Amino acid sequence: MVAVALRCRLATFLVFAQIAFILLFAFFTEYDDDAKPIPRKLSDGSNPLHKYYPMFQDVHVMMFIGFGFLMTFLKKYGFSSVGLNMLIAATCIQWGTLCLGLFDCVETGRSRISLGITSLIEADIAAATVLISFGVVLGKTSALQLFVMLIVELVLYATNEWIVTDILKISDVGDSIIVHTFGAYFGLTVSVLLRRSELDEHPNEGSNYQSDLFAMIGTVFLWLYWPSFNAGLLTGEVQHRVVINTYYSLAACCVTAFAISALVDKHGRFNMVHIQNSTLAGGVAIGAAANLLVHPFGALIIGSSAAILSVLGYKYITPFLNSKLGIHDTCGVNNLHGMPGILAAIISSIAVSAASEQEYGYSLYEQYPAMAPPLNSTELTRIQRQFPDVTAGIGRTASAQAGMQIVAMLVTLGIAISGGIVAGVLLRLPGLASPPAESLFDDITAWEVPETEVYKPSESNNAVSPRSNNEIK
Amino acid sequence: MVAVALRCRLATFLVFAQIAFILLFAFFTEYDDDAKPIPRKLSDGSNPLHKYYPMFQDVHVMMFIGFGFLMTFLKKYGFSSVGLNMLIAATCIQWGTLCLGLFDCVETGRSRISLGITSLIEADIAAATVLISFGVVLGKTSALQLFVMLIVELVLYATNEWIVTDILKISDVGDSIIVHTFGAYFGLTVSVLLRRSELDEHPNEGSNYQSDLFAMIGTVFLWLYWPSFNAGLLTGEVQHRVVINTYYSLAACCVTAFAISALVDKHGRFNMVHIQNSTLAGGVAIGAAANLLVHPFGALIIGSSAAILSVLGYKYITPFLNSKLGIHDTCGVNNLHGMPGILAAIISSIAVSAASEQEYGYSLYEQYPAMAPPLNSTELTRIQRQFPDVTAGIGRTASAQAGMQIVAMLVTLGIAISGGIVAGVLLRLPGLASPPAESLFDDITAWEVPETEVYKPSESNNAVSPRSNNEIK
């Protein structure tokens, strides 16, 4: 009886949301000009699609394969990890398009959201934010709760993204502040509000040999395609530099994560949790400064630092947060996205404080538009005579820009945490099918799990090795 | 004795086929001009390869990882799913090149088949057709039977592709009619002819926890790269639009498939079969109309409709077909490729009936060449003065084109079903090593399965955790 009601509730939510998305798309979206027919012309052979598509697909793989399989490390929660990840991301793609598009319309004064390859990348990146928060509450929430969370989170994500990028005018090419920091602390706040005593030492919360291998599929694809995540919306030599910085940051991060993982283990062994997660922290930590001339050796230092921070986080901070502060963090998101995201903001602040037009040329004003000379200044007139694309800034100094990177991080933390409180309160509403204590971290609450045990004596041996029947019985 | 004979038979078939392919390639193929040296020149820096290669590789991944792992859901048939999938696809690449090339030579009057990056994409797409049919008969056929099936199927596929594209002049950018509908109903017809009573409730026909996770690797890669499948051979703003339409159709399809899956389950749980398959139906259903101005909200509606059709198909139609009509469909191909393919044809018919030069510009005549003004008409002369590339059509009206899309679907169904009958009769020939009843859906018929049981009591605990021996014993 209750099950029937719940069934209707989740399905009803999903159906209504999908209908709402269809209506909103009908009234508020249109194809980008680059995807519309050209009146009285043939197809145009060249199109921005070609430029963005390969990195778009890399980011797409990170969202669905990367995050999805990374979370399959839980031994009884694989269907949910990869399945609910897919449901969440596919919902975020639609809802994120609308939330981001709204602010885009506000900025540009257009009445319809324009859909093209760059907006697809942005929709995928919006999904990343929610998937990061999902990692914190993994195994402790119903699909219905997750759905409510994502609806709230993306509105706040888009708001924060607009404040940070368009008002505060900071640069965060790899979305370390906007996505990683936001998603992590939003999720951690929600987790505090969903705290329950049964989480302590729950027998389902752990991996097994196979689930750890499945998780490595996610880890490795995230690691490989991270340069595309950081560089996907950029162009020219800036994009090239972001790729190089991210590549070397991740390489150093991987080596250092292995080293520290062995060092903190009493037998000197590697720990799968660290390898699955901390090897990726270098991609986050370089994110807000990857466009800057940090030099390749700077990228290595940043990657190594992130690895140290992340492994020590898993070893010492996560248990502390859980036992002392009551913050349960299933995937250790604080160590992969949270602290490395804050580190990224600090690094970007230091790196930008030394940036000058001498070093960067006028592309500095593309990346940090507030640093461009102000309207009607002779300096601006001089530049615009040669490059009409440069827009007026406010003549912000490098150190002011450095400060603003930190302000943006603090604003992000503020919105993430207060938004997390709102979402957490909503998620505690009765009727959202919070999973029962014994079914935490268990697919059984949301999935038809296959009936037949593969290793069931009468037939299972066959499955793996028909010839070993006798030995086993 | 029988085994020895069979061994020779399969290997002999494969060896002879490979020798035949080598000879046919020697006499009938050559490199495309873009892959030949330029006499008395240096290498040309620009080459069409760059334009097509990223989407080619996406399609390539769909064929071998996507289809291959999607079918590993069967608990005892994983080696065959991914392994035979690889064998079939690698054979199809060669045989498909020849079959498609023959008709290409007929059209162009060339005496040799020209091999370049677009023909590689076409060969991969030809493989898709056979892999779809493979999904219907999965677990019920020997490698030898599959080999015979593919030889027959690709000849008919190329014939149908030629009729539908070059004679009937319809547009099917995502191959929903040409590949999905054809492959599904060809396979279903073969399956009817291979019907045997032992299929009912066969204990091997089912998944387990691990096999369902392996299958999700296939599902997610198919889902991610589907925009490349639909847009891979296109160019310019049409390609851009196909990517956008396919992306949003799949997003809506995913959300709706989860909703309907929960709705039709009596406990409101998600069913892995639906998630693995029905989330993809939106890619098929948009395929024949993805180039048209269906508007993003139209793409969402199409994706959602496909999901509803597909999940209900798995829930109600597949069991009905199996029990009442004797059509056994291992992967439920009718629900993922068959019915959504027919839906795609109907959608394309509706969408094209409203297409006009006013809306699409002259690119309409590139996509629907029969709609171009006829030879020697003043209208054509006027257009060609500006765009000499536009070729004469027959002045087909939009509603005639709409009708022709349906005719093409019916022709495809006719050729697929009659071809399936021929193939089915051939596959019933004795000596093709049809698997014995107890080994249906079991790798043991075709593979050396590893000897050692990993969880064998005496050493198995070790396999997972050597340190927990004592605790377990």
Added chain:
Amino acid sequence: MVAVALRCRLATFLVFAQIAFILLFAFFTEYDDDAKPIPRKLSDGSNPLHKYYPMFQDVHVMMFIGFGFLMTFLKKYGFSSVGLNMLIAATCIQWGTLCLGLFDCVETGRSRISLGITSLIEADIAAATVLISFGVVLGKTSALQLFVMLIVELVLYATNEWIVTDILKISDVGDSIIVHTFGAYFGLTVSVLLRRSELDEHPNEGSNYQSDLFAMIGTVFLWLYWPSFNAGLLTGEVQHRVVINTYYSLAACCVTAFAISALVDKHGRFNMVHIQNSTLAGGVAIGAAANLLVHPFGALIIGSSAAILSVLGYKYITPFLNSKLGIHDTCGVNNLHGMPGILAAIISSIAVSAASEQEYGYSLYEQYPAMAPPLNSTELTRIQRQFPDVTAGIGRTASAQAGMQIVAMLVTLGIAISGGIVAGVLLRLPGLASPPAESLFDDITAWEVPETEVYKPSESNNAVSPRSNNEIK
């Protein structure tokens, strides 16, 4: 106590190496000009990044997913396969950048190594060499030993690459000689020096059903992206031709590998070892000649020949080498990289012996620079008047070039084997934590393996299917 010391040793090595890399990068590297800001300019929209990035990412996936998962076939060594593969590759990326860059500076006279997208591809390819050697010694070495091996190997790899490419001036577009042959025989030599009696029939050395499926993820991605490996650093119509040749070589290789695998099995079944490895040999065998006009049917013959060589190698040569010559080769690298690499050199020698300017145009002199007319020859002057990029060669004839391809292979073998002896002696030094006999091919030496047995009687059934408890008990 010993464990503590060892822990410190490995971590210390890794930490010192990472610090050394940072210092060396600080003093000897810089961004490529294409990744530096353009003084007093805006960003440049066009950048070589776009041209190389898609194939770079394909190669990147091959290194980390391809090699990593291919080696997970061992039932108890999955963490090490994919994890240590990641550690090795991430280290090689840094150390390889430095080793290759040193010789690049020698050639160009620059004082700093220039880092850009092509150097990232080269660093990944350097990693391939070490990962191939890793395949030989898989399961028989500690992380510390592997680390020492890679440091030595990459120095010699870069030296050999410089001798073969810049001194002997041979062409090896797919690195069949430089990477595959070198890595295989270096590793095999190391393996001889690490020979120990406990390797015979070790119970851990084998696969299980799941581990074989994980391995197929690696196989299929390697197979799919091999055309990118062979063509990634090329351009224009040569690149196009390499893609076509590699694609068809692999297709024929796959079909033939299945055929021969069935043929050599007494029950006519396929063997997973052959399918996982021999299907790839065609990518190696075509590598050194893929730029030449071998004709598509030539590519099919080359792929088929490699498959025959490789499967027969697994069936007959590997057991022979192990039992008679004491060469233990865990992954059968000799059959996938070693012998096919030598075959590739021979094929390239035959194919180039027929190459002429008439057939290839002046692009011949780009690919085989020694064949260009010598300095101050009238012929060179004539060509340079039209194409100033063509540089003076030594007027080497086609047959001399053919001979030089063989010389290069012999030089490579010489350096690989003598380098392997040096590395092997180093690896036998006490204190490098060579794994104890009972823990060969076992993750337990290097990893914290999850404590909880998933199929532990009291709770395991739950793990797979909570509803089947009653049925099973």
